[in-house]
Amino acid sequence: MAEPLKIDFISPALPDSGDLVVFVGDDLALGPVAAETLGEAASLVARAAKSEKFKGKWKSVMSIAQPAGLAVDRLVVVGIGGAKERAELDFALLGGVVAGRTAGRTATVICDLPEVAAGPEEVAEISLGARLRAYAFDRYKSKKGKKSKGEGKSESKADEKGGDDAEDMTGGRLSLACADPSATKKAAKIREGLAEGVTLARDLVNEPANVLGPVEFADMAKSLEKVGVEVEILDEKQLAKIGMRALLGVAQGSERPARVAIMRWNGGGKKDKPIAFIGKGVVFDTGGISIKPAGGMEDMKGDMAGAACVVGLMHALASRKAKANVIGAIGLVENMPDGRAQRPGDIVETLSGITVEVINTDAEGRLVLADVITYVRDRFEPAFMIDLATLTGAILVALGNEHAGLFSNDDTLAERLHAAGLATGEKVWRMPLGPAYDKMIESKVADIKNVGGGRNAGSITAAQFLKRFVEDTPWAHLDIAGTGMGAAQTEISRTFGSGYGVRLLDRLVRDHYEG
Structure with missing residues (x-):
């Protein structure tokens, strides 16, 4: 069977490798913690969005390879939509979007959503959705871990339809950066x-x-x-x-x-x-x-x-x-x-x-x-x-x-x-x-x-x-x-x-x- 996805909970900080995931609304604004964590690199989001025609729609994703000013491999920007979508936000589905676009990789997710409260229960739901997305039934495949369709293509392009690329879900690690890692870990344990x-x-x-x-x-x-x-x-x-x-x-x-x-x-x-x-x-x-x-x-x-x-x-x-x-x-x-x-x-x-x-x-x-x-x-x-x-x-x-x-x-x-x-x-x-x-x-x-x-x-x-x-x-x-x-x-x-x-x-x- 596929290697399980590993998930841990940390305080917000810039990683020095892997993917960095942040969330924006349809106005392309970051949450305050995400903006502070990115620092000057926060301006990359608006600049890339303009050229890639990324509008922050619900479940849309924009990936920026080797982002200037950051040590990470990719900056992955996930849209959570406008006021209506944010009021009815499904955090488990959001976790699935993140897991789908970081499959098989190491990623840090800044769980700070603009104008949306994301406490321990909500972040725990993100972790649940990520675990469910990582599921694969491949025990009868004689050759596992093959590269999927779309792997290796340009990562700088926005996908306004969401994270629907086929992906190799084998392994990977998500570090969910949040305000209270201890309480979130406890809430997530129940969902395991x-x-x-x-x-x-x-x-x-x-x-x-x-x-x-x-x-x-x-x-x-x-x-x-x-x-x-x-x-x-x-x-x-x-x-x-x-x-x-x-x-x-x-x-x-x-x-x-x-x-x-x-x-x-x-x-x-x-x-x-x-x-x-x-x-x-x-x-x-x-x-x-x-x-x-x-x-x-x-x-x-x-x-x-x-x-x-x-x-x-x-x-x-x-x-x-x-x-x-x-x-x-x-x-x-x-x-x-x-x-x-x-x-x-x-x-x-x-x-x-x-x-x-x-x-x-x-x-x-x-x-x-x-x-x-x-x-x-x-x-x-x-x-x-x-x-x-x-x-x-x-x-x-x-x-x-x-x-x-x-x-x-x-x-x-x-x-x-x-x-x-x-x-x-x-x-x-x-x-x-x-x-x-x-x-x-x-x-x-x-x-x-x-x-x-x-x-x-x-x-x-x-x-x-x-x-x-x-x-x-x-x-x-x-x-x-x-x-x-x-x-x-x-x-x-x-x-x-x-x-x-x-x-x-x-x-x-x-x-x-x-x-």
Whole structure:
């Protein structure tokens, strides 16, 4: 794997080598600390900006090679835009811009932003964004560390579109110069566990299915014991005894046995009800007998992004010793079309006792979740449940890659998720539920069927299906088919597996559910 980015925190001072990074607004003004640190060399910014037509727009970058009056190799000027952009500044994205343009190099960043307060928490967010940008999944590359496209080209030119050049993210060191290095280091330490959780989720989604099956995935969940998470792995015999027939029905066409992993973090009071996060973990989804088209099927290695998020979240919460009791539960199966596979028209009895007519074997994730939701609901009686799943292509039609679909029976929980999404950039958009949609999944031969009628309201009927198993427990369902895998690249997410949901749910817990 790529060498990790090293980050430290120092007091502002001019370095004598490497890159020096400063920030300017759309008026090209530096912050007072940055201006004082640069001294007479501060005038370079305005002079170079004029010739390079650099205007300090949000995420724009101008690099000046061998700047006169400074001993550094490059002066990198990053724009933070005008008043509107500064009022809504995403410090994590800003860290991603910096890491993208200093990749593999040694850089000192003067964390003094003009007209924007950048205290320990904000600078710690910059460090988080830099760590997330530095992620690369290259363990299967036989030749690593190759120079990327664009490396070696002129560095004196402004890039008004931001730091989007392809880059070699191997290694490198960022020294974040700030007013209180000690307090900032403490704030950043908390985010290290969060970055590790996102990285873990990304690794799981990026792994090929021939390497990561249900058993191997369960082993990864088991490894969370090293950070203090209690982990219980249920095998096929135990699942059959419990009565998870819907989950096992999905798995029966694969040679690889199903697993369910139950993870527990006990950071709250003994009498506090736990909160629960449940993930769909279909390690590869062919569609079963209702087989998918060949084009793009390789992406179905990511059909376990919901489970990956739950594992990453549990790591993040345990790493920062979250003061909450948390359950993480993931159903792990592979959906394959062999002679033993589930057929369209089959009827299965779920753990809850509800019977399901299987109309389409490619609507398998909801069958897995139905049993795991029932199990968590009955065994742990949680204060609320949130499930995450790459559940429907219909949510991509509705929302694209910008938002996850949010369905909920609880307005407070939905509002808190929406706020956490805005705070982290992992946005959600609430979708409707209702009795009219419930009628669309009624079956003539069983209690319900696993798909609605035709293509209409596909993501809603899937959520309505899951709601049948929730009963009165406050609940939210996040359909992350457009955000958990193959999402649009951003300044902090550059690979197939985005790790979506870890930061969102960590923020939700931190803001509302810790004692």
